[in-house]
Structures are given as structure tokens and as C-alpha cells.
Amino acid sequence: MNSPEVTTPLAEKIKTLIRASGPISVTDYFALCLADPEFGYYRTREPFGRHGDFVTAPEISQLFGEMVGIFMVHAWQRQGSPGDVRLVEIGPGRGTMMSDMLRVIQRIAPSLMDGLRVHLVETSERLRGVQRVTLEAYSTKISWHDSFEDVPEGFTLIAANELFDAIPIRQFVRTPTGFRERLVGLGPEDELSFVAGIATLDPVLLPAPVASIPEGTIFEFAPARQAVMQTLCERLRHFGGSALVIDYGHMVTSFGDTLQAVKNHDYDPPLASPGEADLTSHVDFEDLAKVALASGIHLNGGLHQGEFLYGLGLAERASALARDKEPSEQRLIAAAVDRLAGEGAGKMGELFKVIAVSGSAVNLMPFRPVD
Numbered sequence: 001m002n003s004p005e006v007t008t009p010l011a012e013k014i015k016t017l018i019r020a021s022g023p024i025s026v027t028d029y030f031a032l033c034l035a036d037p038e039f040g041y042y043r044t045r046e047p048f049g050r051h052g053d054f055v056t057a058p059e060i061s062q063l064f065g066e067m068v069g070i071f072m073v074h075a076w077q078r079q080g081s082p083g084d085v086r087l088v089e090i091g092p093g094r095g096t097m098m099s100d101m102l103r104v105i106q107r108i109a110p111s112l113m114d115g116l117r118v119h120l121v122e123t124s125e126r127l128r129g130v131q132r133v134t135l136e137a138y139s140t141k142i143s144w145h146d147s148f149e150d151v152p153e154g155f156t157l158i159a160a161n162e163l164f165d166a167i168p169i170r171q172f173v174r175t176p177t178g179f180r181e182r183l184v185g186l187g188p189e190d191e192l193s194f195v196a197g198i199a200t201l202d203p204v205l206l207p208a209p210v211a212s213i214p215e216g217t218i219f220e221f222a223p224a225r226q227a228v229m230q231t232l233c234e235r236l237r238h239f240g241g242s243a244l245v246i247d248y249g250h251m252v253t254s255f256g257d258t259l260q261a262v263k264n265h266d267y268d269p270p271l272a273s274p275g276e277a278d279l280t281s282h283v284d285f286e287d288l289a290k291v292a293l294a295s296g297i298h299l300n301g302g303l304h305q306g307e308f309l310y311g312l313g314l315a316e317r318a319s320a321l322a323r324d325k326e327p328s329e330q331r332l333i334a335a336a337v338d339r340l341a342g343e344g345a346g347k348m349g350e351l352f353k354v355i356a357v358s359g360s361a362v363n364l365m366p367f368r369p370v371d
Helices: 009-021 026-035 062-078 096-108 110-115 125-134 136-141 223-239 285-294 305-311 314-322 327-341
Strands: 085-090 116-121 142-145 156-161 170-175 178-186 192-200 218-221 241-250 260-263 266-268 278-280 298-304 352-358
Touching: 009 026, 009 178, 009 192, 026 170, 026 178, 026 278, 062 096, 062 156, 062 241, 062 305, 062 314, 062 327, 062 352, 085 096, 096 110, 096 116, 096 125, 096 136, 096 156, 110 116, 116 136, 125 136, 136 142, 156 223, 170 192, 223 241, 223 285, 223 352, 241 285, 285 298, 285 352, 298 305, 305 314, 305 327, 305 352, 314 327
Parallel strands: 085 116, 085 156, 116 142, 156 241
Antiparallel strands: 170 178, 170 218, 178 192, 241 352, 260 266, 260 278, 298 352
């Protein structure tokens, strides 16, 4: 006799929805997994850190947030050092990166620190509570918002670290009759299963002619990410400033299934544990860059995260941090640098990419100058 399938409360809710109305899009499945009011991953779990399901760069070492802080100071200086600044982080996690950014800004650019207000875009009341504790020393400067559109107008510096990977995507699969939307339905054992739908994809959106693409090939399209990028760019175009985007993904639009789930620091099948695993997909940086350029703003990019961090002085800052420390602490710092900026399995230096966009035509370090 077969053992009963292990399931989750959200899986049962999704199955009920599918039985009532038919298969749902990957976009809707993605959104339900992360944000369902009852059982969504970000509503019910503590995702960050050793006791969560994954560790983000700011949690690995203070060095990451310090390098981002240095970049923000540089972007502010290159755009005339205005006196009234909105420093925005979208999806600030536990507040660790913002704390590290503010510490370095206070140290190297006190006039920027005097003139800035911090705006955290966070929908989770639970995470807001964690952020309040982390950022208690800066409490008089901080405001929280449910939406980026609620951030007051004016010159804006934006940090978006691992934001876009959590915004839902659509997927299309190559069939004998073209690319059709990939849906989530029910399999023969009543399990969640991928199926091909009816909706087709305009071939003009594909990076290669359809005729040369094998059946079963997946193409990911992310209009919701495009919309968020458009919103950020419109803000910068109207009021000035820069946005830094850091995420894992690819520099060139391509084919492939990058939908993935992470649970207990390990990969989990995307349909296996809805609501109990983090669901993400790789970010198409070429697509984001096209949105930025179409918006009429300046693009600096792209770099691997390792190039970006080393270009801002990661090695020098790590050396200073390790000075006079015990050998065991020095080894921990070196290991953190390798994980943040190194290449290979388990390291972020090559997998993560970085672009910056600005409201005015400024070349920002450590990006290569644009003629």
C-alpha cells in the first residue's frame, strides 16, 4: 500500500482552488506560496539566517552592507551631494544591511547622514518588529511603508538586494503548437503537477526563432518585475537619485527553467512544499536593463557581485576588520569574503549580478564608464 502523500495546508488550499476553477498560472502559484494571507511563506515563517531557510549576503558579514553604504555615498556625491535625501530599502529583511549601511555613512559622510531619512518598504508586521530592534539606534530617522509609491517625493537612493527574485514570473513551455503558458494543475495521484495551458507567447519576446527550440524548453517572462523596475526608474527620472539592484540571475536573456524552492538551506522541488519553502527564480538582468533604458534613465552595469564588492574596497576593508583579531576570527572574516565574492558552488561572487540606474547621466564606481 502506498504511504499517504506528505502535504501542506497551502497545498490543500491550492488543490481546492484548482478543482473549482482549473489549473492556475505559475505567477499565481508563486504569489500564493509567498504571500497567501493564511499560509504564505513570508507571512508564517522566519526565512533569514541560520535558523531560517537561507542566508542572505548581509547576514554573512557586515562587509556587504558596508560596501553598499560606500556605494550610496559615492552616488550621492556624484550627483551634487543634495541636502535632502530619501534612503530606501525595499524588502529589508531583518534590517541588517541598512544598519551596516548607516554605520558607514555616518562615519564617512556625516553631512549625508544629517540630511537623510530612511524609508523601509515592508509589508510584514512581524519583520517590521525585527527591523525596529535592529535599527533602534536610528529610530528617529526611519519610516515604514507598505508600498514604494508611499515614499515621499525627492532625491532618492534605493537599495534592492534580492528583491526581484521574489517577484512572481510567468513560464511558457515549447509545444508542437508554439510556446504555451505553463500552469500548475493536478496529476493522476491528485498531486500538484505542471501542465501546458492555452495562452501563447508572442514570438517577438523570445531570444531566438521558435523553429530552432526543442519541445519542452521553458522560457520565463516577468512582466511584474518589469513593472517594479519601471516604477523605480520613473521615481529617479522625476526626482533624481540612483538605485542599486543586486540579485542572482543571468546577464543575457535566455531559455531555461529557473523556478526553485529552498527549505532548510537545501533545494526543494518547487511544487513539493508550498508555503513552507521559499520560492524564487533567477533574474533576467538584460530585461531589467532594457526597461531602464526605455525609461530614459542612465544605466551602469552589469558586474558580478565579486567584481562589485572588490571594486569598492572589500579586500582592504576586510584586512582592516581582521587586524588585531584572533586567528579564528580572521579565518571567519576571510571565509565570509570568499563566500560573498568568490566563485564556485555555495559562493555568491559570480552567481549574483549587479546593476545601477540613475536619474542623471553619471558614471558610478566600480562600474565601467559608459561613453
